[in-house]
Amino acid sequence: MNRDTLTLQSLFSEALSRFNTKVALQMGSQEMTYGELMSQAQHLAQGLATLGATRNISVGLLMSNCFEYVIGDLAIMFCGATRVGLNDMLSGEDIQYILRDSEAHVLIVDAAFVPIVSLFAAALPHLQAIIVVGSEEELPPGWIAWRDFMQQSFDALPLPPTKSDDQALIIYTGGTTGLPKGVVHTQSAMVLNFLSHVIELGLLDDEVFLLMTPLPHSAGFLLNAGLLKGARIIVERRFNVEEAVQWLKKGRITLTFMVPTMIYRLLDVMETLHDEPMSISLRTMVYGAAPITVARLEQGMKWLGPVFLQLYGQSEAPDFITRLRKEDHVRGLTDPSKLASCGQPVMMAQVCIVNDQGNPVAPGEVGEVIAKTPYNMAGYLHLPEKTQEVLKDGWLYTGDMGYQDDDGYVYLVDRKKDIIITGGMNVYSSEVENVLQRCPGVLQVAVIGVPDEDWGETVLAVVVPDPLIPVRSEDILLWTRERLAKYKRPKFVEFVDALPVTAYGKIDKKRLRHTYWQGESRQIH
Known part of the structure; x- marks a missing residue:
């Protein structure tokens, strides 16, 4: 494969044609073969091309998990357009911003979002067509029902070949510190990223996936990697723990993806x-977003076996910067030190820890994690200054603070912006959270800095208590006394029923802080 053929159009059209009669997708009792998926995606690609969606033209996908999302994703690859996947939990304001910022030319949208999108669609200057999936109601003038659009005949003209440096994907970050940023990836970067998924997941020819998290994010990358290997992919609209158990009991699932909270449930x-x-x-x-505790790993090994694989990546370098392997988890039962890490750099990645001057630091010393992969983003859309801040000499400055041990394992200690400065000392919130998460009675915890007249900031633990294990704030503070330096210990504990999360499922510390920082001239003292 030479550089000119490093495109999704080339990769997926060749790969999918090998598995014509195999089942590709399953939702409930519905199934779709690779041949059917390929046919529908190619037909939609021709239709999108007639609407002007070809190379480097953005097409939005706003749907809950469904067959049409996968068909739309592949069609965008085949016509050479740029996919903009929108999480179905986004607010109307975020949807409008993303469609405007990405200059989306076409939007394929679930009927459930018609009332929201109709409020602002006319104000989006680049949006030329809206295709609605699953609509039984009368649509606004000019909007097209998916069923009707797919029944149209389109001229089977050759689609223009894409180039390796064309835009393939724009991922919008969660926006916990402001407006979402559009992370742009090229065709060649996405080809190499999907191949990295195939390699690092160790995919075999008989895979059966179970995906229950939103396809615009990590689950979608896993799905596409599975398609390249001819996997049967079972898709659920959302996570349901009882359904997950039933699927596992049926004895066919070989791979699934969850975040630790889902695994615990x-x-x-x-x-x-x-x-x-x-x-x-x-x-x-496969799991990501946070480490798994030793107690939970022991429980997981008992019920599921030695199956755990942790990934670490970012929207700017999707999913695989490092990997904590299955054998690392097995060793973690007797030597838990490595379980606090997110693993070693993957085959296609280099990782370095640097100080504020950009110089490498010694093993064990905390600095910023930077990564070099062939699938680093091309940049932030319309934000050249922000791009220059995080892309330097081919390295992605992740904004994550961490260190490497002598074996090259990476340990994340905090986001750069989440460091708490109390009395001039740096406190890494994730370090405190890791200690508190092991405290009996703590189901979930987030640690933030709150204003303090004497210390600038003081440490607050916001705790979701375990309903089965009574716990008091005094118990939690006592737990930290023998496990953390005095300046790192929370001074206060607040109990809540649930922690706020972003539309991307991450704990929303911006919202947590807002309660305590209202009226302050700046968010750091």
């Missing part, structure tokens, strides 16, 4: 429903 339900571990075919439980 799964394990708790399995323990409640069964006395002994089930016989299951699961080979890989």
Whole structure:
């Protein structure tokens, strides 16, 4: 494969044609073969091309998980357009901003979002066509029902070939510190990223995936990697722990993806429903966003086996900067030190830890994690200054603070912006959270800095208590006394029913801080 053929159009048209009669997708009792998926995606690609959606033209996908999302994704690859995936939990304001900023030319949208999109669609100057999936109601003038659009005949003209440096994808970041930023990826970068997924996940030819998280994010990358290997991919609209257990009990699932909170719910339900571990075919439980605790790992090994694989990446370098392998998790039962890490750099990545001057630091010393991969972003859309801040000499400055040990394992200690400065000392909130998460009675925790007249900031722990294990604030403060330096310990504990999350499922510390920083002239003292 030479540089000119490093395009999604080339990669996926060749790969999918190999598995014509195999089942590609399953939702409930509905199935779609690779041949059917390929046919519908190619037909939609021709239709999108007639609407002007070809090379470097943005097409928005705003749907919950469904067949049409996957068809739309592949069609965008085939016609050479740029995919803009929108999470179905975004607010109307965020949807409008993303469609405007990305200059989306076409929007394929679930009928559930018609009332929201109709409020601002006419004010989006670049939006030329809206295709609505699943609509049984009369649509606004000029909008097109998916069913009607797919029944049209389009001229089967050759689609213009894409080039390796064309835009393939714009991912919008969560926007916890302001407006979402559009992260631009090229065709060649996405080809190499999907191949990295295939390699690092160790995919075999008989894979059966279960995906229950939003396809515009990590689940979508896994789905596309699975398609390249001819996997059967079972898609659910959203995570449901009872359905997850039932799928695993059926004994066919080989790979699934969850965040630790979902894994914990799964394990708790399995323990409640069964006395002994089930016989299951699961080979890989992919997770990200946070480490898994030793106690939970022991529970997971008992019920699921040695299947855990942690990934670490960013929108700017999707999913695979580092990987904590299955064998690392097994060793973690006797030597838990590595479980605090997110693993070693993957095959296609280099990682370095640098100080504020950009110079490498010694093993064990905290600095900013920077990464060089062939699938680093091309830049932030319309934000050249922001791009220059994070892309330097081919390195991505991640904004994550961490260190590497002598074996090259990477340990994340905090986001640069989440460091708490109390009395002139740096406190890494994730370090405190990791200690508190092990405290009996703590189900979930977030640590933030709040204003303090004497210290500038003081440490606050916001805790979701475990309903099965009573815990008091005094218990939590006592827990930290033997485990953290005095300046790192929370001075206060606040109990809440749930932590706020962004539309991307991350704990929203911006919202947590807002309660305590209102009226302050700046968010750091």
